[in-house]
Amino acid sequence: MVILQQTQWYKSKTPWYEPPASFFQQTGREPKTAIVIGAGLAGASAAYQLAQLGLQVQVLEQAHSMAQGASGNLAGALHPLVTADWNLRSQWYAQGLQASLAFVQPRLATGQISGELSGLMHLAVDEKNRQRMQQAVQRVAHLSGLAHWCDAAQASQKLGGKTAQSGLFFPNAGWLNPPSIVKYCLAHSGVSVKYACPVLAAEYDKRNQAWLISTPNRGWQADVLVVATGAISGLNEVFSLPIRPVKGQVTSLKPEHQAWVLKCAVAHQGYSAPAPKGYAVTGATFEAPDLSPESSEQADQQNRAMVQASLPDWLCSTTKGALGRVSFRPTTPDHLPIIGAQPDFDWMMRQYFSASSSHTPYRFPPVVYQPGLYVSNGHGARGLMSVFLAAELISAQLVGKPPPLSAKLYAASHPARFAVRHWQRG
Numbered sequence: 357m358v359i360l361q362q363t364q365w366y367k368s369k370t371p372w373y374e375p376p377a378s379f380f381q382q383t384g385r386e387p388k389t390a391i392v393i394g395a396g397l398a399g400a401s402a403a404y405q406l407a408q409l410g411l412q413v414q415v416l417e418q419a420h421s422m423a424q425g426a427s428g429n430l431a432g433a434l435h436p437l438v439t440a441d442w443n444l445r446s447q448w449y450a451q452g453l454q455a456s457l458a459f460v461q462p463r464l465a466t467g468q469i470s471g472e473l474s475g476l477m478h479l480a481v482d483e484k485n486r487q488r489m490q491q492a493v494q495r496v497a498h499l500s501g502l503a504h505w506c507d508a509a510q511a512s513q514k515l516g517g518k519t520a521q522s523g524l525f526f527p528n529a530g531w532l533n534p535p536s537i538v539k540y541c542l543a544h545s546g547v548s549v550k551y552a553c554p555v556l557a558a559e560y561d562k563r564n565q566a567w568l569i570s571t572p573n574r575g576w577q578a579d580v581l582v583v584a585t586g587a588i589s590g591l592n593e594v595f596s597l598p599i600r601p602v603k604g605q606v607t608s609l610k611p612e613h614q615a616w617v618l619k620c621a622v623a624h625q626g627y628s629a630p631a632p633k634g635y636a637v638t639g640a641t642f643e644a645p646d647l648s649p650e651s652s653e654q655a656d657q658q659n660r661a662m663v664q665a666s667l668p669d670w671l672c673s674t675t676k677g678a679l680g681r682v683s684f685r686p687t688t689p690d691h692l693p694i695i696g697a698q699p700d701f702d703w704m705m706r707q708y709f710s711a712s713s714s715h716t717p718y719r720f721p722p723v724v725y726q727p728g729l730y731v732s733n734g735h736g737a738r739g740l741m742s743v744f745l746a747a748e749l750i751s752a753q754l755v756g757k758p759p760p761l762s763a764k765l766y767a768a769s770h771p772a773r774f775a776v777r778h779w780q781r782g
C-alpha cells in the first residue's frame with residue numbers, strides 16, 4: 357500500500373485553494389455544537405468524526421430513518437480504481453481507500469459493522485478490457501502490490517463458481533453493508549438524530565457566529581454546519597453544489613435465487629457481492645437522466661444479463677421475489693467528490709471573478725471561507741472509498757490540523773474548483 361499521508365501544512369500556489377484557518381482562528385472560540393444535514397454515509401461519517409472531537413452533533417434527516425438514499429443498498433464494493441494511467445482520480449481514490457480501510461477494518465474485525473474484506477475479483481469482461489487491465493498493472497507500480505492476475509480457473513475458484521473470464525484479484529478489497537456503517541456512526545454518544553426533519557433553509561448569523569437552521573416545526577442553532585445531502589436535495593443549489601443525480605437500480609437476491617454461494621465480491625460490467633444473511637446483490641443500472649424513484653422489471657433484467665455474461669450459472673432460472681432498489685448517485689462533472697470547508701462565493705465573486713483570470717495568481721488574496729460551513733457530497737458511485745477521507749478532512753480543517761491529503765488532491769476535490777475553472781475558461 358502506498359503511503360500518501362500529508363503531515364505538514366502547505367501553502368497553496370493558488371490563493372483560491374488556500375486551506376482555511378481553524379474554527380478557533382476564524383471566530384476566536386472553540387466549536388461546541390454541529391448540525392449535519394443528511395443521515396447517509398457522508399453525513400454519518402462526518403457526524404462521527406466531529407463527535408470524536410468532542411462536539412455535540414445533531415443530525416437532521418428528512419426521511420423516517422437512516423440510510424434511505426444511496427447509502428441503503430445491502431452491499432457495496434470497496435476496491436481500488438483501476439485506470440490505465442495513474443491519473444488524478446486513481447490517486448485520489450487510492451488515498452480515499454486508505455482512509456476507508458483504516459476506519460472499517462478494525463470495526464469489521466469486532467463485528468461492529470457488516471461486510472467482508474477477503475477479496476474482490478475484477479473480471480476482464482472482453483479482450484479490450486483484459487488488455488487495458490494488464491497494461492494498468494504494468495504501468496502503475498503500486499497496483500502490482502495490491503492485486504494479482506488470475507486465469508479463468510483461478511478466478512472460478514476464488515468466486516466459488518464458474519467463470520470463463522480472467523481478472524485481477526484484490527485480496528484486501530471486498531464488500532461492505534453501508535447501512536451498518538451509518539448505524540454504527542450515528543450510535544456515537546455525541547450524536548443525536550432527528551428523522552422526518554427536512555431542512556428548509558440555513559443562514560449564518562454573523563452577530564452570534566452561529567448557523568440558524570429552519571425545519572418545519574422548529575429552528576436549530578449550531579457553531580458548525582455540514583451539508584451532506586446526497587443526490588437529490590433543494591439545498592444542493594442553495595450551497596452551490598453542482599451535483600448530478602444518476603439513477604441506479606440494484607437487485608437484491610435471496611439465498612434461493614443463487615445456484616451457488618458467491619465467495620467474494622466481483623466487478624464485471626457491473627458488480628455483484630455477497631450480503632448479510634446469505635443474501636447477495638447484483639447491479640447496477642445507470643439510468644440518467646431519469647429521476648423517477650420507481651424500480652422496474654426491465655432494470656432487474658438488465659442486472660441479471662450483466663452478471664450472467666460473467667457468471668453464467670450463478671443465478672437460478674427464476675429469481676422471482678428478487679427486489680429492485682432504486683437510489684441516486686450524487687455525481688459531479690469531474691467525477692470527484694466535493695468535500696471540506698465551503699468558500700464564501702459572494703466574496704469570490706467580488707475578489708476574483710469580477711477581475712481577469714489572466715492576472716498572476718499572486719495578485720489575488722487567499723480565499724475566504726464561510727465560518728464553520730463544510731460539505732461532504734458528490735461521492736458518486738464510489739462513496740465507500742471517499743466519505744471517510746471527507747470526514748477526516750472536515751475534522752482536520754475544523755481544528756487547524758494539516759489536511760489529510762496532498763495539495764494537488766486537496767485542490768482536486770475543493771468545493772470552489774468548478775467556479776474557478778468556469779472563471780478561468782473565460
Ligand SMILES: Cc1cc2nc3c(=O)[nH]c(=O)nc-3n(C[C@H](O)[C@H](O)[C@H](O)COP(=O)(O)OP(=O)(O)OC[C@H]3O[C@@H](n4cnc5c(N)ncnc54)[C@H](O)[C@@H]3O)c2cc1C
Pocket residue numbers: 393394395396397398399416417418419423424425426427428429431432433434534553554555556584585586587588589590591603604605606627639640641683684685686732733734735736737738739740741
Ligand atoms: C445503485 C448504486 C450502487 C452503488 N454501488 C456502490 C458501490 O458498490 N461502492 C461504492 O463505494 N459506492 C457505491 N454507490 C455510491 C454510494 O452509495 C454513494 O456514494 C453514497 O451512498 C452517498 O452517500 P451520501 O450520504 O452522500 O448520500 P445519501 O445516502 O443519499 O444520503 C443523503 C441524505 O441526505 C438527506 N437529505 C437531503 N436533503 C435533505 C434536507 N433538506 N433535509 C434533511 N435531509 C436531507 C437524504 O434524505 C439522504 O438520506 C452506489 C450508489 C448507487 C445509487
